[in-house]
Amino acid sequence: MFRHEGAKPKIVAISPDEFLFRLRDLECxxxxxxxxxxxxxxxxxxxxxxxxxxxxxxxxxxxxxxxxGAVYICPPGGTYGAEADDPGELKIFLFKFDVFRATDQGCERVQNMEREDSFPLKGAITPDDQLVSLCEEVFRHWHSGDGLERFRSQLIFQELLYRAMKSRSLLSGESQTALEAAKNYMERYFNENLTIEQLARIAKISPKYFVDLFKKTYGISAIDYLTELRLNKAKELMAQPNARLRDIAHQVGYHDEFYFSRKFKKKVGIAPTVYMKRRRRKIAAYRTPVIGQLLALKMIPYAAPLHPKWTPYYYKLYRTDIAVHLSAYRRNLHWESNIETLLHARPDVVISTDELDAEEKERLEQAGPVFYVPWEKIGGSNCY
Known part of the structure; x- marks a missing residue:
């Protein structure tokens, strides 16, 4: 994610007829x-x-x-994971496919999403009623056991992609739908007095259609999504020293702190004053296993190593509660930058496992008081 900043290549929309597609695998x-x-x-x-x-x-x-009806695409090199609210009810078609682009030298596989010729279809896609029926048809032919029928599944898969691209109305120079533009506006200006009418104008559709389409596309109403954005930001602000509830409410878009308190308690489960009291002490979990130890004591760390792939459980549930995110990539590979982050964060106390080498311990202890937990007592390498 972090790399030397240079001039980023501009991603431009390439005509779809320049791409070739091949289905590699399919699961239901x-x-x-x-x-x-x-x-x-x-x-x-x-x-x-x-x-x-x-x-x-x-x-x-x-x-x-x-x-x-939800439709999403993950590009090569990206990471993905999923879980069900009610496992017995969920049914997903998962297609793995390659994208090629015709060039003067032949065909080359599209893999780098920052190149100018990258395939623009990724992220959330506005649902299309025909996609599910096409999925069933592709699946049936793909698993027929007959080579000719599998060839037919490739053709139907092209139709499926066509329907996905047809519903993916691209804005000028960007891989975003007008609906996503409104969603991005919410994420940027959630602290303002946003209205459905205003967001609908950004999406260039009627307010009624905006409400229906937002819920259908993202599985949550626009108002509930706005509330999530505001409360997640409020949690970040509550971790700051000397934070005042009235100021936090105003900063996230609520002019009535009592209304904000009721909203917070309904969504989070505890009153904001209680949440702030629990967050008052800035405790840093330097290694991943320490997070679980703190959570068992009902203590949410101020800083901790988080990553959607390497620590998916903690990342999913606590990324908005933990103010400072340290690198969790491959057993603390970036320990030097993590310590630099802690030096700036100035935690009250740092808790770490004790298997660090002498140099790392010496640097870590410059960030604040450090308490070491014996590595073998919390499961050794099984904690990763």
């Missing part, structure tokens, strides 16, 4: 008592189509709601 995943897709790296493009049920999908660091 039905829920059971333990249904989930662990966070994993996509070696090819991955298309998700939800036939029924509800759940959550992580694409990179973004979280989406799975619901009937």
């Amino acid at each position: 995943i039905k829920g059971d008592g333990n249904w989930r897709i662990g966070q994993q790296l996509a070696a090819s493009h991955v298309l998700f189509v939800v036939e029924k049920g509800r759940g959550r999908l992580m694409l990179g660091k973004d979280e989406y709601r799975l619901h009937q």
